[in-house]
Amino acid sequence: MNDNANPLLDFSGLPRFDRIRAEHVAPAVDALLRNAREAIQRVDDDAHPASWANVVVPTETAFDHLDRAWGVVQHLNAVVSAPAIRDAYNAALPKVTAFYADIAQDRRWFARFRALAEGPGFAQLDDARRKVVDNALRDFRLGGAELDDRDRERFKEVQEALASLSAKFDDNVLDSENAWAHYVDDRQALRGVPADVIAQMRDEAESDGRAGYKLTLRSPCYVPVMQYADDRSLRATMHRASATRASDLGGSPSFDNSDVILRILALRHEEARLLGYRNYAELSLEPKMAQTPSEVLAFLRDLAHRARPFATREYDDLKAFARDALGIDDMAAWDLAYVSEKLKAHRFAYSEQDLKQYFPEDRVLAGLFRVVETIYGVEVRPSVAPTWHPTVRFFEIVDAKGALVGQFYLDLYAREGKQSGAWMDDAINRRYVHDRLQHPVAYLTCNFSRPVNGAQPYFTHREVITLFHEFGHGLHQLLTRVDVAAVSGLQGVEWDAVELPSQFMENYCWQWDVLSHMTAHRETGAPLPRQLFERMLAARNFGTGLAMLRQAEFALFDMRVHIDYIPGGRESTSGEGPSRAASSAPAGSSAAAEPQAWGDANDLQAILDDVRREVAVVPKPPYDRFIHAFDHVFAGGYAAGYYSYQWAQVLSADAFSLFEEVGVLSPEIGARFRDEVLARGGSRPALESFVAFRGRPPSLDALLRHNGMVAS
Numbered sequence: 001m002n003d004n005a006n007p008l009l010d011f012s013g014l015p016r017f018d019r020i021r022a023e024h025v026a027p028a029v030d031a032l033l034r035n036a037r038e039a040i041q042r043v044d045d046d047a048h049p050a051s052w053a054n055v056v057v058p059t060e061t062a063f064d065h066l067d068r069a070w071g072v073v074q075h076l077n078a079v080v081s082a083p084a085i086r087d088a089y090n091a092a093l094p095k096v097t098a099f100y101a102d103i104a105q106d107r108r109w110f111a112r113f114r115a116l117a118e119g120p121g122f123a124q125l126d127d128a129r130r131k132v133v134d135n136a137l138r139d140f141r142l143g144g145a146e147l148d149d150r151d152r153e154r155f156k157e158v159q160e161a162l163a164s165l166s167a168k169f170d171d172n173v174l175d176s177e178n179a180w181a182h183y184v185d186d187r188q189a190l191r192g193v194p195a196d197v198i199a200q201m202r203d204e205a206e207s208d209g210r211a212g213y214k215l216t217l218r219s220p221c222y223v224p225v226m227q228y229a230d231d232r233s234l235r236a237t238m239h240r241a242s243a244t245r246a247s248d249l250g251g252s253p254s255f256d257n258s259d260v261i262l263r264i265l266a267l268r269h270e271e272a273r274l275l276g277y278r279n280y281a282e283l284s285l286e287p288k289m290a291q292t293p294s295e296v297l298a299f300l301r302d303l304a305h306r307a308r309p310f311a312t313r314e315y316d317d318l319k320a321f322a323r324d325a326l327g328i329d330d331m332a333a334w335d336l337a338y339v340s341e342k343l344k345a346h347r348f349a350y351s352e353q354d355l356k357q358y359f360p361e362d363r364v365l366a367g368l369f370r371v372v373e374t375i376y377g378v379e380v381r382p383s384v385a386p387t388w389h390p391t392v393r394f395f396e397i398v399d400a401k402g403a404l405v406g407q408f409y410l411d412l413y414a415r416e417g418k419q420s421g422a423w424m425d426d427a428i429n430r431r432y433v434h435d436r437l438q439h440p441v442a443y444l445t446c447n448f449s450r451p452v453n454g455a456q457p458y459f460t461h462r463e464v465i466t467l468f469h470e471f472g473h474g475l476h477q478l479l480t481r482v483d484v485a486a487v488s489g490l491q492g493v494e495w496d497a498v499e500l501p502s503q504f505m506e507n508y509c510w511q512w513d514v515l516s517h518m519t520a521h522r523e524t525g526a527p528l529p530r531q532l533f534e535r536m537l538a539a540r541n542f543g544t545g546l547a548m549l550r551q552a553e554f555a556l557f558d559m560r561v562h563i564d565y566i567p568g569g570r571e572s573t574s575g576e577g578p579s580r581a582a583s584s585a586p587a588g589s590s591a592a593a594e595p596q597a598w599g600d601a602n603d604l605q606a607i608l609d610d611v612r613r614e615v616a617v618v619p620k621p622p623y624d625r626f627i628h629a630f631d632h633v634f635a636g637g638y639a640a641g642y643y644s645y646q647w648a649q650v651l652s653a654d655a656f657s658l659f660e661e662v663g664v665l666s667p668e669i670g671a672r673f674r675d676e677v678l679a680r681g682g683s684r685p686a687l688e689s690f691v692a693f694r695g696r697p698p699s700l701d702a703l704l705r706h707n708g709m710v711a712s
């Protein structure tokens with residue numbers, strides 16, 4: 001097959017979704033990896049003094065093409081995962097992963113970047129280009145390129161061992177979840193549970209060839225049972241099963257994550273020590289906006305301290321309501337969601353279902369575009385492009401003069417073979433190719449219910465918030481003005497600042513000015529009544545104190561465990577020298593990825609107990625083993641980074657507060673937010689962008705006010 005015949009290798013415009021097939025993946029990926037390797041080789045071999053033109057430019061197009069084509073394959077695998085495309089994706093994945101791990105340690109390429117940074121031309125580069133070089137040097141360093149041969153070998157082993165332990169952690173959680181089921185014969189035992197959930201349980205029992213109802217720990221079953229089941233002992237059974245998943249108290253010892261957790265922590269500690277950091281928390285923060293672990297700890301402690309009085313009051317209210325209205329004298333962990341739900345319905349007298357009748361899809365989209373058009377002075381209009389499914393739509397954003405700014409795909413509905421959840425991904429990054437501008441393109445993906453019988457769908461308010469959130473990420477990608485792909489849009493933006501533009505957009509879902517224009521009742525066509533809006537607002541802050549404290553507890557544990565937990569046990573915690581695990585592991589031996597010793601589980605529990613003493617209001621039952629299923633931290637990308645959610649919330653709330661001061665739809669403030677935050681992408685530190693917009697460093701006040709936590 002020659003390159004012209006492979007549509008994955010056609011980079012003349014938008015992806016050729018009308019022609020791309022699974023059999024195009026392997027030859028395209030091979031060709032693009034070869035191409036990228038050759039481009040790096042040419043840079044490595046170049047004997048001229050290092051310059052932007054001979055170090056960065058020669059690889060730009062090769063990497064852009066690899067990103068774009070591989071992005072298409074990843075996207076198809078996520079949204080139309082037929083066996084053929086999944087196989088093609090899985091076959092190519094190890095090659096792509098190995099390529100990126102290898103180039104992070106390419107010392108000749110690293111040397112060329114260093115020469116560029118130290119050379120006379122560096123100071124003449126613009127901010128974005130200097131940032132690209134700085135980021136590259138940092139990533140080489142964090143990829144192990146500076147280590148000597150022995151340590152570099154060990155570093156790679158540690159990384160590989162960590163990858164497989166993380167996968168093992170996830171497998172254990174999933175397997176222990178799948179291994180557990182509870183069968184109920186009598187429908188009376190399910191009193192209070194919504195009918196559609198019961199129908200699902202009936203269905204699950206039938207697939208197992210049994211009568212009655214099957215209850216599982218998966219969220220579509222677990223969550224409604226905990227919220228609505230009147231049978232207290234049923235809730236207690238479910239709670240215990242969920243809280244002991246993948247632990248020593250779980251159903252099966254083979255799914256116990258106790259050792260996996262200790263080994264992951266030991267290897268992370270070793271990885272950090274190899275790179276010269278005191279602990280993994282320091283390493284994790286290196287590419288983030290937060291500067292030091294103590295800054296993050298202080299932030300979380302402050303937040304917890306402020307939320308605590310509200311959480312205490314909420315908890316007391318729940319206990320009183322449980323006693324007086326529900327006859328529960330000793331409210332326990334398994335009653336919390338149930339009592340909350342009952343108190344909320346009692347206080348605010350409306351349901352999510354009532355609200356849903358007001359949000360037809362066409363009005364919601366028009367309302368979203370109206371916000372964006374008003375504050376950013378752009379226009380969103382329908383356009384056409386080849387897509388992967390007939391229900392996918394395509395739009396373009398143009399500026400006031402009608403010039404193209406960017407384009408996006410909108411894939412709203414759930415369907416078989418499409419990964420659940422909602423997300424934004426980049427399809428094409430903005431950059432200049434010679435003198436021609438390459439416009440940015442984004443994928444916006446949701447999983448809302450699809451139209452039935454040609455009638456348009458209605459969204460829950462939660463779904464409307466999700467759509468605004470993802471569109472916020474999309475605007476970050478599309479309204480960028482950066483000319484180099486490596487720091488345009490979301491590229492190179494600090495992990496703990498990425499959620500700023502998305503959470504910012506959520507605020508518009510709570511504005512009367514916005515909602516009154518984007519609602520129409522299914523039967524009457526009337527907009528949302530002001531009185532119902534007021535009740536929504538009143539209910540918005542129900543339980544936020546407890547929720548904020550719970551997030552702070554998770555985040556503090558995550559941070560503390562990556563600072564204070566020292567593999568090798570307590571005796572080494574006082575020493576400043578490298579830990580035993582880091583200094584004496586034999587390189588190259590078959591058991592090399594196994595650290596010699598790791599701290600014991602008691603140390604881990606001691607840290608958790610300490611965090612709970614400090615912040616928690618709700619007592620936990622002694623069987624609670626939540627860390628054994630804490631996959632964000634042990635399997636996801638949030639290790640010593642779980643605080644990012646609350647960190648970015650401070651930024652988004654504080655950014656929105658300037659709009660509240662001047663006008664939530666102010667074009668003047670909108671232009672400033674676009675110029676100083678959205679347009680800048682990763683071309684300068686997120687803090688600088690924020691200060692340039694807000695005129696001062698971020699403040700906690702707006703977040704507290706939005707959550708009803710102002711002293712009154």
Ligand SMILES: [Zn+2]
Pocket residue numbers: 469473499502
């Ligand atoms: Zn997000």
